[in-house]
Structure formats: C-alpha cells, structure tokens
Amino acid sequence: MSLLEVRELEVAYPGGAAAVRGVDLSLAAGEKLGIAGESGCGKSTLALALLRLLPAGTRTGGRILLDGEDVLTMKWGRVRAVRWAGASIVFQGAMHSLNAVHRVGDQIAEPILLHHKATPAGARKRTGELLEQVGLPAARADAYPHELSGGQRQRVMIAMALACDPRLIVADEPTTALDVMIQAQILRLIEELVSEQETGLIMISHDLAVLADTCDRLAVMYAGRIVEEGPARQVYDDARHPYGRALSEAFPRIGDPASRFAPHGLPGDPPDPAAVPSGCAFHPRCPVALDVCATRDQPLRAAGPERRAACVHVEGAGFGGTPAAGAGARAPDAEARSSTP
Numbered sequence: 001m002s003l004l005e006v007r008e009l010e011v012a013y014p015g016g017a018a019a020v021r022g023v024d025l026s027l028a029a030g031e032k033l034g035i036a037g038e039s040g041c042g043k044s045t046l047a048l049a050l051l052r053l054l055p056a057g058t059r060t061g062g063r064i065l066l067d068g069e070d071v072l073t074m075k076w077g078r079v080r081a082v083r084w085a086g087a088s089i090v091f092q093g094a095m096h097s098l099n100a101v102h103r104v105g106d107q108i109a110e111p112i113l114l115h116h117k118a119t120p121a122g123a124r125k126r127t128g129e130l131l132e133q134v135g136l137p138a139a140r141a142d143a144y145p146h147e148l149s150g151g152q153r154q155r156v157m158i159a160m161a162l163a164c165d166p167r168l169i170v171a172d173e174p175t176t177a178l179d180v181m182i183q184a185q186i187l188r189l190i191e192e193l194v195s196e197q198e199t200g201l202i203m204i205s206h207d208l209a210v211l212a213d214t215c216d217r218l219a220v221m222y223a224g225r226i227v228e229e230g231p232a233r234q235v236y237d238d239a240r241h242p243y244g245r246a247l248s249e250a251f252p253r254i255g256d257p258a259s260r261f262a263p264h265g266l267p268g269d270p271p272d273p274a275a276v277p278s279g280c281a282f283h284p285r286c287p288v289a290l291d292v293c294a295t296r297d298q299p300l301r302a303a304g305p306e307r308r309a310a311c312v313h314v315e316g317a318g319f320g321g322t323p324a325a326g327a328g329a330r331a332p333d334a335e336a337r338s339s340t341p
C-alpha cells in the first residue's frame with residue numbers, strides 16, 4: 001500500500017472557484033516527490049489539504065489516503081493525532097511560522113510532549129538531539145527566533161517537522177527566502193534526513209531545477225491540475241508537456257552556468273481559478289497549441305515508461321521526445337495553432 005494516495009482531489013476556497021481540480025497522486029514510503037508550478041497554480045493549497053490545514057469553509061472533494069486513512073473525512077481528534085506524527089509540514093519563511101515570543105527549544109518540544117507523552121526532561125533531551133541532527137548546537141534551544149539567522153530558523157522548522165518521526169513531510173518552498181548557499185545546505189539536509197529515516201517527502205517549489213536535484217519523481221501543476229509527472233531527472237531534462245518544458249527553461253540549468261545568461265521567462269500568468277480558460281488551461285500561453293486545445297482538455301496519459309502528460313501532442317508524432325520550439329520564448333504561433341491534431 002502507498003504511504004499517500006490522493007484521488008480526484010478538489011479544493012475550493014470559501015466563495016471561490018476550485019484552486020485544485022481533480023488531482024491524483026501517490027507516494028511510496030521513503031519516496032521524494034517534487035511538485036512544481038508557478039505561483040497560483042495550487043501547490044500550497046494541495047499541501048494544506050494534505051494536512052487538513054485549509055481555512056474553515058473551504059470545500060473539498062475526493063480522497064487523501066494517508067496510510068489508508070482518509071484525511072478529509074477523519075474526525076478532528078484523529079486529525080490532531082495525525083499531524084506531526086503521521087505527517088508534518090515545513091513552510092517557507094520560518095519567521096512567520098515560529099512563535100516570536102517562545103524559545104525555539106520549547107516550540108520543538110511542544111509536539112513531542114503532546115504526542116509522545118514525554119516528560120519535560122525527556123522532551124528537552126530529544127529537542128537537543130533534533131537540533132544537532134539539523135546542524136545546530138543543542139544550546140540554541142534557548143534562543144528566540146529573532147536571535148537566529150534565516151537558515152538557522154529554517155533548520156529549527158525542519159527539527160520541528162522531524163520531532164515526532166512522521167511518515168510524511170510536506171515542505172512548501174522550504175528554501176525560497178534563503179540565499180543560494182544556505183538553500184543548497186538546507187535542501188541537502190532535508191534530503192539526507194528523509195533518506196535516513198525512510199520518510200516520504202513532498203517538496204513544493206516553483207523551481208524545477210531544485211526539485212530535480214532533490215526528488216525522485218516530479219509532478220508539474222498548472223491551474224490546479226497535474227499536467228505532467230515522471231522520474232524527476234527525465235521531466236526536468238525532457239518535459240513532455242509544453243508547460244513543463246517552459247518551466248524547466250525558465251530557470252538556470254543545473255551544471256550549466258551559461259544558461260544563467262540565456263533569455264528565460266514564461267510570458268503571461270497562470271489563470272485565476274475563477275477564469276480558467278476552456279479546453280487545456282495552458283492553451284493561451286502555449287507555443288504549440290492546436291485549435292482543439294481551446295475546446296478539449298486533455299487527460300493525463302502515458303508518455304513513456306513511468307511518465308504521464310496531459311497534452312494533445314503526447315499521443316501523436318511530433319511532440320513526445322522532439323524538442324518543442326522554445327516553449328515560453330515567444331507568443332503562441334499562428335501556424336502551430338491552425339494545424340490540425
């Protein structure tokens with residue numbers, strides 16, 4: 001049985017349209033899955049749904065099975081028991097997630113006291129061990145968040161997330177606010193810790209390169225849907241969906257310093273959930289869209305071994321494996337749009 005099975009997940013904020021629209025994904029124990037997409041594609045909404053941290057009044061549909069138990073329908077007492085111990089989350093910007101008026105050691109100890117019924121001395125000992133595990137001296141337990149650097153605070157957040165030995169860690173842009181050197185250290189730390197402990201990891205980022213370097217598998221999200229999925233390195237090197245391709249071209253390539261100076265960027269923005277275009281939601285920005293893309297949405301379908309993509313070009317010749325003409329580098333091309341599938 002998978003550690004996590006998400007089936008046809010729908011999430012709509014109070015009074016709003018669906019921000020997550022029919023997401024399916026699964027994660028094996030100890031597996032690392034990256035979820036990529038631009039801001040507004042629904043990645044954080046998906047992360048919050050996994051731990052049932054969505055605001056009151058949010059409508060959800062589908063199923064989120066964590067070790068076979070549906071997080072969306074479990075009683076609140078059970079949800080509280082599952083958080084930290086079953087699954088925990090690391091948010092971006094630890095300054096906002098940590099309580100400014102409590103020492104960081106007390107904040108790490110809190111879930112340990114709650115879930116492991118530890119004595120205060122036992123919780124303190126475990127807190128020291130966790131801090132050392134994330135590369136901080138145990139004595140930093142006495143510090144307040146403002147006395148730590150951004151990287152140190154993010155390490156504290158990771159220590160908290162690990163405190164109850166969860167089966168799953170969800171890391172939502174865990175390094176976005178940090179400088180590049182610290183970012184690399186924190187990513188390596190997360191990777192090592194989850195590998196050592198066979199913890200499942202869902203890491204969310206807009207940066208495909210970061211995810212390709214850290215994760216086993218990658219899912220690309222656009223307008224609340226997963227549009228591409230597969231082994232991380234393959235998706236990064238040879239995306240089958242034009243959006244995945246545009247995203248991988250939008251960032252400097254791993255190991256290719258020259259690409260930092262290449263023209264990048266994907267014109268336009270992802271749609272607002274209330275105004276998702278008809279057909280394939282990406283078609284207005286897609287450089288290889290066909291007429292049919294404006295009217296017919298594509299399901300995720302096999303796009304090679306262990307790979308899936310939701311694009312009209314996947315089935316036929318001409319797209320899968322063939323480099324698309326500079327996805328994102330120019331406006332939709334009239335010739336491509338007028339050709340038939």
Ligand SMILES: Nc1ncnc2c1ncn2[C@@H]1O[C@H](COP(=O)(O)OP(=O)(O)OP(=O)(O)O)[C@@H](O)[C@H]1O
Pocket residue numbers: 013014016019037038039040041042043044045046055206272273
């Ligand atoms: N609390 C909320 N109430 C209403 N709408 C929201 C709320 N949070 C997010 N949204 C909307 O849901 C959509 C998806 O947002 P979400 O934060 O999940 O995307 P994201 O891909 O994680 O982006 P980011 O990287 O900026 O967090 C967006 O259109 C956003 O405006």
